[in-house]
Amino acid sequence: MAARKVMVWDLPVRIFHWLLVMSFVMAWLSHESSRYLDVHVFAGYSFFGLLLFRLLWGVFGTHYARFAEFAYGPKEVFVYLKSLLGKGLQSYVGHNPAGAWAIFLLIGFGLVLSVSGLMVLGGEEQQGPLAGVVSFDQGALWMEVHESVALLLLALVCVHVLGVFSESIMHKQNLVGAMFRGTKWVAGESATVPVHHLLGIAIVVALIAWGAVSFGGYLTATADKPYLPFKGPQLAMNDTWQEECGACHLAFHPNLLPARSWQRMFAEQDQHFDEDLMLDEDVVTELTAYAIANAAEQQKTEAAWEMQRTISKDQSPLRITETAYWRDQHHEIQDSVWAQNNIKSKSNCNACHMDADLGTFEDAAMKIPKPSTNPTTNSSKGEMQ
């Protein structure tokens, strides 16, 4: 029987495959910087959604896409691998046994990666469907899982790609091309595979729509009303706090320092960074009570959780910018950036953090402004009365 061109991978399988590759690459490239958490989360949800589709397609899909079609036992994998070394090279129209195992492992690790990502998002960021369900501490543990599984998955991808190339050479069959065109050269018997154009296009359309939902806000954002991809919890505000603290500097929300720091701050109000605040006793009482009730120990935000666990119990720092956590988070920012006249001071949080006034400091809610050409421009929004 002469070899003929046969449709093996339907369009949904091919689109799933390449979109999965793209979302994995996108997630990998955006994982380093908190600034791009929105991109990372978009890629993660896409990745997860694609895998869930593949699970369904593995049951209800076309012949070679079904899990049952390539559910080979360990013995068959061993026999197949041995055949690669010897002469009796076995040929499969769909996945060969070794490739099949790689697919199952890739899907399995991909699902663990997705779920652990949701755990991290719910724990560390208190965002996504698991916000409030997973604690900050648990989120930190899931982060370890998420990172390890990501590395394992990358290693598996390498094995998969090596396998594809060696198979392509040994069987004289361009498998990468087959994953684009869907067709293979088959000499023996093969099943008939419909292309399923509509479903393939639907997957692409769904993903584009999901992208529009995720990033559309950036298109309508203005300088005064920036788009915040993640909204933090609504933190308690206090008018006196805003007025008294906000007169000279950003009214840093009390969740950024532990209660003992605020107690010291107001006990030493006559030497507040070399200035005598001269606040009335009743004002001090009100401000101290508000600060203590909303201090870092309440763990309402990621920053609060980090501050309360990283500041040693015998320390009560007054400057947020001198804490280890703050420094660690800002160590990559160069002096030239701090010196920009639209930033100028390290206390000027809202020059970059778009939700600084709210005290939430969400990961993706930040943007370093371009150096302004107008020397009098200042990005401080609140003003003294």
Add this chain to the structure above:
Amino acid sequence: MKQSHRFNAVMLCALLAMGMTSVVYADAVTTLQDEYRAAGAGPFSASAGEKAWTTAHKDAEGGPDRNCQTCHGTDLTKAGKHQRTGKAIDPLAPSANKERLTDVKFIEKWFTRNCKWTVGRECTAQEKGDFLEYLKGL
């Protein structure tokens, strides 16, 4: 007719109340200057206030000299800028900012804070009275 008389009376009372309120606010400067006079200061001069406003004072720690313009800027109808934090300070001239010079407590608080930072001591009643005389005309 009776009804409209009553209405007029109510309106008159409302107008009087509004007028009195505005008098009370506008009088924060008078109230303070009266206090300063009671403490032995006066008469107050806008030109003395203006001169003191721009007089430079040495920084005890050797930084650049300071005067009121360091933070409030040279044009008081425009926003100033906090020297250390860079935060914007609303215009000080009442013509540009109606809320200025209307709150006795607020004025005193900032006199004390800012005199200490700029001059290195609290200002005297005479100096404060002169400042107010100068600022209220802007």
